[in-house]
Amino acid sequence: MRYGRIPDETIRRLSTYMRGLVGLFHEGIEKVSSTALAEALHMNPPQIRKDLSYFGAFGTPGVGYEVEKLLNHIKDILKLNNTHSTALVGFGNLGSALLKYPGFSPYGLDIVAVFDDDSAKIGKKINGIEVEDVSRIKDLEKREIRLAILAVPANAAQETTDKLVEAGVRGVLNFAPLYLKVPKKVKVITIDIATDLARLPYYLPAG
Amino acid sequence: MRYGRIPDETIRRLSTYMRGLVGLFHEGIEKVSSTALAEALHMNPPQIRKDLSYFGAFGTPGVGYEVEKLLNHIKDILKLNNTHSTALVGFGNLGSALLKYPGFSPYGLDIVAVFDDDSAKIGKKINGIEVEDVSRIKDLEKREIRLAILAVPANAAQETTDKLVEAGVRGVLNFAPLYLKVPKKVKVITIDIATDLARLPYYLPAG
């Protein structure tokens, strides 16, 4: 599918709309207007309509959107209609929390491989997944894993990323607080927990 | 300190500049130009200068910025020059990983209290911090804790937030995937790990 130039912010919001729609779907609600969806997510209605209009016309004037149908359209746009096997690299505190995180499955995102460089951890089995040595990363291409979650210490992050990229990984969710150099064909989304927390005091009332 | 209207994105970037400056400082580098800092963080030089110019003139034409001095200015702007006591609510997988997360301390952010509603966890001591019952949240004001990290399940998040707000908390780093209703005086920053990961497949090459 080929669309025009889409703002990155639109893609970010699309995954938020999806979160809202999944909720409505589970509540058994079948139809929703842009106003009602906006209210649930604290966003604004024309933006939802504009964002969706980049990709097509999914609603019915006078009625709104069918929840299930719109959900599937967004899944198509975000390429979430088939399951994506994902590798988790780094099985420390954060890594093991992420492995148990239940939030990924509604999006069809499955952690199917775990890597670490600590021999004390290698070979352990968690939920049927065995922790493998990082040297095995090179097999990811063969195993058709193109997404990775990076939860290693900052000083190992670039080196590990290079290995992942060489092994054919094309998307990285990075938890290390630094800029990762990657070829253009690879997308990195960084979650920097500490700098996010560090923004909060700014908004505290003076005194 | 009273500044003009500052874009939220500027504040976000400021905490990133700080990350870069902390790195340079530890490397013993004393001076940096906007170009050099931009390179290290993969940002662009005029934006750094513009962002800083909202708050004052911290550099020297022809030379650049003194790393330590600029670091302190940014700390002042973000109110990070004194330590902020922070409460962690939810001591599950994610919560316990966050308690051990080493990245907060360079920003002067200290987790000093941990709450959970699971009696099996209450009373446990980790790094000298005892897990307390969520009912104790009401004492936060007395303890001068105005920041909280929320790592509870989505279905408990709003209710817990209400308690935090009532107890005087003014900033929340939220890991639950939903929009939290709070009074205007309270700032919420949400990290939604699953919807972030869910954006990656969009960028995968077709096929």
Place this chain on the structure above:
DNA sequence: TACTGTGAAAAACTTCACAGCC
């Protein structure tokens, strides 16, 4: 010379307003 600080220009994004359709 080399770099900052900044008004002005450009670009990007959001919001509006309404024609068109159910």
Place this chain on the structure above:
DNA sequence: GGCTGTGAAGTTTTTCACAGTA
């Protein structure tokens, strides 16, 4: 009547270009 889809207007943010300074 009510809601979508969208071109156009409005707003915000980013980038530029250069005057000014150490």
